[in-house]
Amino acid sequence: MWKKNLVVLAAIGGAMLAIALPTSSTAAKAKPAAKTKWDGKTCYTCHDDIKALKEGTKHAKLGCDVCHDELKKHLDSGGEVKPVTRIDQTVCGKCHKDQFESFYKVDYEGQARKEKGVPTGRSPMMDKLLAPYGFTYEHNEPRGHAFMVTDQFVVDRFAGGRFQYKKRWWDVDAVGKTWNILEDKGPDFKMGETAKAGNPTCIQCKTSDHILKWKFLGDKDPRAKWDRTSDIIAVAKDTNNIMGCIHCHDPHGAQPRIVRDELINEIDKGAKMFSGKDGKTDLKVISFREGFRKIGVMQKVDSRMMCAQCHVEYACGKGFEFNSGKGIGYDDQRTNHMPLKQVNDLLTHYKRLNFYDFKHAVTGARLVKLQHPEAETYSGSVHDRNGIKCDDCHMPRMKDKRGKLFTSHMVIKPRNHVKEACLRCHPDSTVEKKLYQIDAIQNYIKGKMRKSEYWLGQLIDTYAEAKRFGVDETTLAKAREKHEEAHVLWEWWTAENSDGFHNPDLARDSLAASITASKEAVALLNKAIEEKTKKP
Numbered sequence: 001m002w003k004k005n006l007v008v009l010a011a012i013g014g015a016m017l018a019i020a021l022p023t024s025s026t027a028a029k030a031k032p033a034a035k036t037k038w039d040g041k042t043c044y045t046c047h048d049d050i051k052a053l054k055e056g057t058k059h060a061k062l063g064c065d066v067c068h069d070e071l072k073k074h075l076d077s078g079g080e081v082k083p084v085t086r087i088d089q090t091v092c093g094k095c096h097k098d099q100f101e102s103f104y105k106v107d108y109e110g111q112a113r114k115e116k117g118v119p120t121g122r123s124p125m126m127d128k129l130l131a132p133y134g135f136t137y138e139h140n141e142p143r144g145h146a147f148m149v150t151d152q153f154v155v156d157r158f159a160g161g162r163f164q165y166k167k168r169w170w171d172v173d174a175v176g177k178t179w180n181i182l183e184d185k186g187p188d189f190k191m192g193e194t195a196k197a198g199n200p201t202c203i204q205c206k207t208s209d210h211i212l213k214w215k216f217l218g219d220k221d222p223r224a225k226w227d228r229t230s231d232i233i234a235v236a237k238d239t240n241n242i243m244g245c246i247h248c249h250d251p252h253g254a255q256p257r258i259v260r261d262e263l264i265n266e267i268d269k270g271a272k273m274f275s276g277k278d279g280k281t282d283l284k285v286i287s288f289r290e291g292f293r294k295i296g297v298m299q300k301v302d303s304r305m306m307c308a309q310c311h312v313e314y315a316c317g318k319g320f321e322f323n324s325g326k327g328i329g330y331d332d333q334r335t336n337h338m339p340l341k342q343v344n345d346l347l348t349h350y351k352r353l354n355f356y357d358f359k360h361a362v363t364g365a366r367l368v369k370l371q372h373p374e375a376e377t378y379s380g381s382v383h384d385r386n387g388i389k390c391d392d393c394h395m396p397r398m399k400d401k402r403g404k405l406f407t408s409h410m411v412i413k414p415r416n417h418v419k420e421a422c423l424r425c426h427p428d429s430t431v432e433k434k435l436y437q438i439d440a441i442q443n444y445i446k447g448k449m450r451k452s453e454y455w456l457g458q459l460i461d462t463y464a465e466a467k468r469f470g471v472d473e474t475t476l477a478k479a480r481e482k483h484e485e486a487h488v489l490w491e492w493w494t495a496e497n498s499d500g501f502h503n504p505d506l507a508r509d510s511l512a513a514s515i516t517a518s519k520e521a522v523a524l525l526n527k528a529i530e531e532k533t534k535k536p
Helices: 002-029 048-054 071-076 089-093 097-103 145-154 200-206 232-237 261-268 303-307 343-353 374-378 390-394 431-468 473-495 504-533
Strands: 163-165 182-184 284-288 293-297 397-399 405-407
Touching (some): 145 200, 303 374, 303 390, 343 473, 431 504, 473 504
Antiparallel strands (some): 284 293
16 A cells, blocks of 8 residues: 555656646746846946046945946946936945035034125125126125035025025025025016026036036037036026035045046146146046046045135136127136136236126226135145145044044134144144134234225225316226226135135235235326316
8 A cells, every 4th residue: 555655646746747847947947137236347348447446446346336326227228328326425425424424514603694795794895896796796705515505596696586595594504405495486586686697607616416417618518418508597406416525536436536627627738736846736637428528536635626626716707808898608618717826917817818707887997706716825825835735724634423533524614623723733832822823814914905995995986086087098098907906916815715814925915916006096097187187
């Protein structure tokens, strides 16, 4: 019986096996393919430039899918479908938590909406000296990177007041995604005493969102979503994040870098401002997509260059030609230009470039509107000559809650953090002593700034009087040239944000030259008025 049952079981088992075999064979064929490992090797077949950046670095083991989505679609389409690139800071913040949190930390010592053109501000006579330029509507002191986009969009000169905080003044210290904080009041909204003077070039400093949508130098290109001529409101509505980690750190290999197109352009053409003793920088310029975009990668961190992506004098708005008065529109590359020149050389440079921003409302002088020339001002200063760079003072090493050292990305004001910013290099000093020295420099330079403003005001008033008395055009033209000279030498220091501390000797010399130029114009005009009013 036992043998009989065994035979039956064997027969049944054999039948079942025979039935199952085709099914098993089909299942083996249908086994899903192994999931693609996006460890770089798959991508290096086409992207050897990325391989050169990534291999052997701190980020070498990070998969490409950490920062890129839809890689399979990209691969299957032969590159026709572009992968989605995640570029906001939260991607980096997953590993670099302390840096990320400090980047968004609100520095409540940096006040909001602090207007430069008020009696206690950096430029009390701004409305008179910059008339009729848009900055006279509102020109605030900066208050930190966490607000660089929202502060730009809500300022009264940007979009006619169209962009406002959703919760009004309760949102003035809100940080995060732009359009979680701001609202658009619509195209028909216009507040009184505002201007619509925003432009796409300026926004490229404030955000990294357009880094893959903007061709090098902002030229038109069918591959570019935005360019210098794009509608500013549309560009603004597509701006969701402040300048990110990728502005200064290459995500493929974590190398220090710059991405701001015109800075790369000027250094690549031979600008010497950031050169070493050999007259060169270690910046390696890498071009992508047949020159569509470029980056500049460094071997060593040079925060002078990294910060100069934004903290630099540049032309970004429409202008006019010195020799003809012809208008210059955004189709012209001169509306994305960084001179990288020192204050005493700037007017000569712009005359050679044949570009000025506006004519003064009273004198008609052809004036250049200065931006924030911190990088140029610092160049050649005593700190610069001693190898101190921007991050040494503004991004010092600090301890987190666990006592671990990290580089603060809050970008501090050194006078509010003297111990971290100054005493590492000046251990024999004290907080009180350093503050006393800082105040001495800034008090002195502020005094020269006020005197420069006074004499520019005198020049403008005397010019108006001379015109009423019918002073000849030759004399008026000479006075206008003096105005153009005095203006640049003054406004550089109201646009620069250290009140002279970055380079007090340069500040003193150029402000004194501004005063001298204004006095010479006043004397010239008064002499002409005297001649006109002299009795026969």
